[in-house]
Amino acid sequence: MAGLVEHLAELWPRDGRPRLIHLIPWDLTVGGAQRMLDVWCSHEAHRWDTHILTVGARGPFVFAGATVHSDLGSSQVLSLIETLQPDLLVHHEPTDKNGISSKCSQVWILHCTNSLRELPPKHATAARVFSNFDSHEIHLGWRQLPLKVLPLQIDPGEFRPTKRRHVGLVCGIVGRLHEDKVPRSFIEAVLAWRAGPWRIRFIGHGLDTGYQRFVSGKLANLPWVDFSGDVTPIRMPSALRRLDAVLIPTDATHSETGSYAALEAMATGLPVIARDLPGLRYNCGDVPLYASEDTELLARLRELDKADARSEAGVKARKSVVNEHNVHKHAATHSASFSAALCCEVSILMPVFDTPAAYLAECWESIRAQTFREWELVLVDDGSRAAETIAEIDRIAGDPRVVLIRLDENQGIAPALNLGLSRCRGKLVARMDADDSMMPTRLQRQVAYLRAHSDVTILGAQLQSIDWETDQLLPPTEHPEQVTNEYIERQRNTSEIWFLNHPTVMLRRREVMNLGGYPKYRVAQDLGLWLKVVQAGLKIHNLPTVELHYRLHPNQVSTASGVRREEYAQIVEECWKHPAAMREEPA
Incomplete structure (x- = not known):
């Protein structure tokens, strides 16, 4: 490992820009973290010497203007941070997961405030905290830090409504197949559901896990369920144009801070059915059809059987995104937050x-x-x-x-x-x-x-x-x-x-x-x-x-x-x- 670290130090010399590390202590697959990085890198990475460190990845990930270090072990992550000596480290899940947070002393921005309840201040020198929504679930030790709310943003010009050309209605469930995103109780509800004219398409699965195999084993034999695999950000607009609605069944006990899948579907002019969670309401407003229980989520989907209902909900969704979201401002605000945390x-x-x-x-x-x-x-x-x-x-x-x-x-x-x-x-x-x-x-x-x-x-x-x-x-x-x-x-x-x-x-x-x-x-x-x-x-x-x-x-x-x-x-x-x-x- 020492040889690799020395090689990296020679490979990426300082070029005058502040050095920024995004630390993703989980497998980087299709999902919100990937979308957030893709949006930010596309607009602001050229201002920073940007490095993305992740403990895993499925396939090659390319982010404009950034260097990706993937499939790293905990010790490799720590060695890379020590070698790269960032001016700023953005930790997207600041807990003790994999031991990554315990030895870093660079200036940090801590993302996702709910996880701070689990992180004693001794683990890092944090500069500030930012979150996707206005949450007050902050560990007592971090109360003195300024909280900056940066709602998720997308580019409405990238996701546009289009006419459907296929027969039948398809509802997409977008994201990795993880129990937090698609809970067991929802899978059981799907098994007992009368689908009517609808098909359910799972877009994205992430790394091979026992839970992914559990879901596919339960649902693969249903004639109205299919799995399309992971979709890169560049292909997501095309994948959404083949849907009639998107459903967000996130586990009710999961502290969801927002959903790119919901916003991208709304920008495409698709109705969205979503679990009623604070983070989703904060970022999507009252536009989605919300429900608390699994059976209610599926029942709300059946409310969209008729074309007029889908059209009305889709137009409302698109209008909301166009009025409320500005990806350029969002990326610049993120960059400004990073700059504010620099020494x-x-x-x-x-x-x-x-x-x-x-x-x-x-x-x-x-x-x-x-x-x-x-x-x-x-x-x-x-x-x-x-x-x-x-x-x-x-x-x-x-x-x-x-x-x-x-x-x-x-x-x-x-x-x-x-x-x-x-x-x-x-x-x-x-x-x-x-x-x-x-x-x-x-x-x-x-x-x-x-x-x-x-x-x-x-x-x-x-x-x-x-x-x-x-x-x-x-x-x-x-x-x-x-x-x-x-x-x-x-x-x-x-x-x-x-x-x-x-x-x-x-x-x-x-x-x-x-x-x-x-x-x-x-x-x-x-x-x-x-x-x-x-x-x-x-x-x-x-x-x-x-x-x-x-x-x-x-x-x-x-x-x-x-x-x-x-x-x-x-x-x-x-x-x-x-x-x-x-x-x-x-x-």
């Missing part, structure tokens, strides 16, 4: 006070487009009152990478910044104004520079202003690459005292916090901080590249406060001559 290197600090919603939305999109992924946004709502601004803040705060701090009353820029600074997790803090937009590579460039220059405390960059009347870009700033005492001495008696663009700044949080953060001047709090940094013997540099578009408009903070260059010069003179007297004035 955060950069906190983006952004105060907001009644910023126009359109500007705020544009700013947020520029943050989401960053090529550097390990960030969080600390958004301080400094007592906003504009309804559109508040609504946009709430929309942005739905992203798991966003930490929202909401103040009841407007406190002013310095208190808002210092409060946000105290809540930042990152070693580096990037300032951002809510009405500006940054270049996609801004964070990447600044992080790289500060990694290479450990003696620099604050790093700015050049910007281009956007004229508020013409929406045209003005010429870029040309601030010096190094801000020294000598430079400030030369400039402080002139009108040219602007040497650092505050919205472009990335700073080292600990050093700035040790200096007391932003001084609470009435104006020019940023300038006061820069001077404190220089006088403390710390370094300020600027990148020569433009990394931000700065919006000029009548309501921006600097304009509203009536700051003029002369006032800046007065502050510089006062602070430079009397650094110990950098008093705090009312904001």
Whole structure:
């Protein structure tokens, strides 16, 4: 095994992307886990160095943009995790099953909250929990972890209604033949059922097990039952188009968190009959025909004997999926959850006070487009009152990478910044104004520079202003690459005292916090901080590249406060001559 591990380490070197492992501690066969991975990989895996580890598999599984390691034993899984050293490990069943969860110490996201009741916190260092539905069945030891609900989503464009061209009615039962999915009591009910015009088709069986043989032995001789075997995700739309309904007979004692089979059937315009379980209702709503008992499930199927009943139920199902499901948003939200759990290197600090919603939305999109992924946004709502601004803040705060701090009353820029600074997790803090937009590579460039220059405390960059009347870009700033005492001495008696663009700044949080953060001047709090940094013997540099578009408009903070260059010069003179007297004035 040691030789294999060394070979794998050479085979998959780091490529700059965060490394993500999906750990599936069961046999990877047709079913929800496979569908979830297929959906996510298709949309988001290119952003991550993705590896899928599973203790078993039936046949080759290929997921776009991911590397699959299948048929692994417990010791092999642990060795691979140790060798691959993921930045994040997503455990899809965090119990002691196969001993896999007991020795891993990477940052985890724990999927499926019901299983946490069985997992003492000592078994892992978990970052957060996410689930397919809003369950509160969480082990007491995990209550402090944030729970993010990510409902199952599918692409309605992939599964479309079509006309049936065969004689007879076929009801599909989709998924692996496991007692949790197709309980013994349901098999007995099928044996006693009068099928009428219906056939039952089992799509999927999974690995050969005693229970699979039990089911086929019981039902194989019934003329109205057939077994079609496993179906890959790419073939599933075609398999569903040959059905008239889908039945989900999941065991009532099983904590089902959702059903891809149900959603895919609904998207295909098929009626769905399902066991009445919380997870199914959460993900499918009231559209399926629900029943609690096995005989009731089969009786509800007979309610669909007539074409009109099937058509009405199918149209309702399709409409529900089209209205409620967005696979692109779902995959992106998963990816955002993973990013939020990463060891955060950069906190983006952004105060907001009644910023126009359109500007705020544009700013947020520029943050989401960053090529550097390990960030969080600390958004301080400094007592906003504009309804559109508040609504946009709430929309942005739905992203798991966003930490929202909401103040009841407007406190002013310095208190808002210092409060946000105290809540930042990152070693580096990037300032951002809510009405500006940054270049996609801004964070990447600044992080790289500060990694290479450990003696620099604050790093700015050049910007281009956007004229508020013409929406045209003005010429870029040309601030010096190094801000020294000598430079400030030369400039402080002139009108040219602007040497650092505050919205472009990335700073080292600990050093700035040790200096007391932003001084609470009435104006020019940023300038006061820069001077404190220089006088403390710390370094300020600027990148020569433009990394931000700065919006000029009548309501921006600097304009509203009536700051003029002369006032800046007065502050510089006062602070430079009397650094110990950098008093705090009312904001």
